[in-house]
Amino acid sequence: MLDRIRSRIEKDRRIVDWVVRESVRDGHQIYTSLGEQEAIRAVMSRRWVLELFTTMEGMNASDQRGHTELEIVEGERNLEGRIDAAVDQARLHGIPAYPLPGPGQIYPDFSDTDPDIRDRPWDTINRLRDELREGIDRENNVEVASSEFFIDHTEERLLNSRGLDMAIETDKLTWDICLLYQNGSADTEFWEMKSRPGTQYVSVRDDIARFSGYARDAVHAVVPRSGNCPVVLTGDHLFILLQYFLHHSSAAVKYQDAALFVPGRPVLPEEPRGDALTIFSNALHPGGHRSYRFDHEGSPGQRIPVIESGILTRYWATCQHAHNLAMPVTGEFGNIDIPSGNLSWDDLFHSSDRVILVIQFSTFDPQPVAGNYLGEIRVGYEFRADGSVIPLRGGSVTGNVVEGMMNCRFCRERETFYGYVGPRGIRFEHAQIAGD
Numbered sequence: 001m002l003d004r005i006r007s008r009i010e011k012d013r014r015i016v017d018w019v020v021r022e023s024v025r026d027g028h029q030i031y032t033s034l035g036e037q038e039a040i041r042a043v044m045s046r047r048w049v050l051e052l053f054t055t056m057e058g059m060n061a062s063d064q065r066g067h068t069e070l071e072i073v074e075g076e077r078n079l080e081g082r083i084d085a086a087v088d089q090a091r092l093h094g095i096p097a098y099p100l101p102g103p104g105q106i107y108p109d110f111s112d113t114d115p116d117i118r119d120r121p122w123d124t125i126n127r128l129r130d131e132l133r134e135g136i137d138r139e140n141n142v143e144v145a146s147s148e149f150f151i152d153h154t155e156e157r158l159l160n161s162r163g164l165d166m167a168i169e170t171d172k173l174t175w176d177i178c179l180l181y182q183n184g185s186a187d188t189e190f191w192e193m194k195s196r197p198g199t200q201y202v203s204v205r206d207d208i209a210r211f212s213g214y215a216r217d218a219v220h221a222v223v224p225r226s227g228n229c230p231v232v233l234t235g236d237h238l239f240i241l242l243q244y245f246l247h248h249s250s251a252a253v254k255y256q257d258a259a260l261f262v263p264g265r266p267v268l269p270e271e272p273r274g275d276a277l278t279i280f281s282n283a284l285h286p287g288g289h290r291s292y293r294f295d296h297e298g299s300p301g302q303r304i305p306v307i308e309s310g311i312l313t314r315y316w317a318t319c320q321h322a323h324n325l326a327m328p329v330t331g332e333f334g335n336i337d338i339p340s341g342n343l344s345w346d347d348l349f350h351s352s353d354r355v356i357l358v359i360q361f362s363t364f365d366p367q368p369v370a371g372n373y374l375g376e377i378r379v380g381y382e383f384r385a386d387g388s389v390i391p392l393r394g395g396s397v398t399g400n401v402v403e404g405m406m407n408c409r410f411c412r413e414r415e416t417f418y419g420y421v422g423p424r425g426i427r428f429e430h431a432q433i434a435g436d
Contacts, residue, residue: 004079005048005072006159014087016065017053017100021296022046022157028121030129031148037129042121046074050083053097054090065097066090098323101298102162108301110284110293114171114198118153125149128175128204135208141182142212145189150174151199164298171198179208181215188218190379192360194236195418201287214359214379221393224356224382224435231397231431232348232357237364237375238426239419242336244371244401245279249306250333251317255324258369261312268310273407274429275341279307281316283334287416290335299331306333338422341410348411348427349383356433357381357425358397371401395435404428 002022009018027043054066068090070082116124128149136144150173157167178191190211196202233241245267253259261267267277283292283301292301297319305313315327322329349355359379366373380392407430410423 001046001048001072001074001076002157002159005050008079008083009050009052010161012083012087014054014091015052016055017161019051019100019158019160019297021049021051022159023049024155025152026121026154027150027152028125029148029150030125031146032129032132032144033146034143040125048072050086052083052086052090054087056091056094059094062097064094066093067095095320096324098320100160100162101164101319101329102160103164105300107166107293108284110291110301111168112171112197112286112288112291113153113169114173114200116199117151117171117173118169121151121153124199125151128173128199131204132177132208135205138205139208139212142215143180143182145178145180146176147178148176150176158294158296158298160298166294166298168293172196173199173202175202175204177207177211179211179215181212181219183216183219186219188215190215190218195289197287197289197291201416217381217391218379218393221391222436223394224377224380224392224433226395226435227433228430229353229433230351230355230427230429231399231433232355232425232427234357234415234417234425235359236418236420237361238417238422239336240364241366241373241401242279242420243366243368245277245307246316246333246336247368249279249312249315251315251321251325251327254315255321259315261315263312263314265312266310267307267312268402268406270406272310272405275408275410276309277307277405277408278305278309278339280305280337281330281333281335282337282421283331285335285337285416285421288335288419288421290333290419292332292334295332297331299329301331301334303334303337304330335416336420336422338410338420340412340414341423343409343411343427345411345413345424348409348425351383352385354385355383355427356392356397356431357383366401372399373401374398395433397431397433399428399431404431 025045029041031039068086070086152172154170174195176193181188248259248261282303316330361375362378364375376396382390409427413424415424
């Protein structure tokens, strides 16, 4: 199919540039319910994403080009018609022309594959199932309501009209787990979906012990009282929380004249009273969901500072907007990488009144443009001045990430979460709690 696609687009004189991204995914899945294996499945899929740049009627191709993307799946019977329709659509509106990456660039020696997923998928998925059973056997009155492991090995190849031809292999483990804790009439549950780029970044036994603790604690959980207090945020939702800083440091947003940040100037409206913010775009972190050797255009992965000590260093820019704004290409934003702070994890919870730790939100929907966030607490804890720790479930946390960063603390312990590598927790000194 790749040869057919390439032959078709190369002979179309309306297409002046193109990128083809081929993806071959080999997936294996196992599903268990109430401790019993119910289904296994193997899935093989191939797809090709075509990005086409076309001539425009009455316009110079070096100034303006039509642009469109389409996806082709294995077994496509109307390849000619699909491409014809896409080209016709692309020529209806133009974008400024920009050069695609070509050969001769220096690419990092980066690979983050999991040999077990690639070479021994069924052995691997059975091992994960066994680790799940062993973990549950260690817990009292906890059982698996349902569990599903997905492991995927993907071979990716990128070609373009400038002669670039790159390939890489990637792996992913996704685990959907629901535990039940039975304690007479006060039965509780804990649910989590966890995704990591390989089994080497997951300890099923340790996670079961931790998840079981959350399920047990839910029996005694209360709704927090309303008011203002420090809040510690952790986990996979940190990447979503910090989208405000990615949004306003984007060359694409700058091109739209909507970016609030300016290089060489502070990203916060006031001098921070806590730890200064530094953010790297890190595409080379092992275990990072947004790590890559090359991005969707073919630009090399790298680790670069975007914000240093509260000052915008540069906009992150793909080829298109780097060319439009005459700035260096950085590639797609990788993982959010924040340096460690000075406080220990335990120090984050010291207070004369209370500090609330949120482990998991049931809903969390920050706004990247304004930085406002609202999350309903699913799993949380209240650390009180007398040393007691109270499980929480219910209520909500509301705040603004800009205001939070003006007085925040980073701990020195580091973890890798979804799209994020940095301090295990971030403490905002002021957040609004809505509860009892």
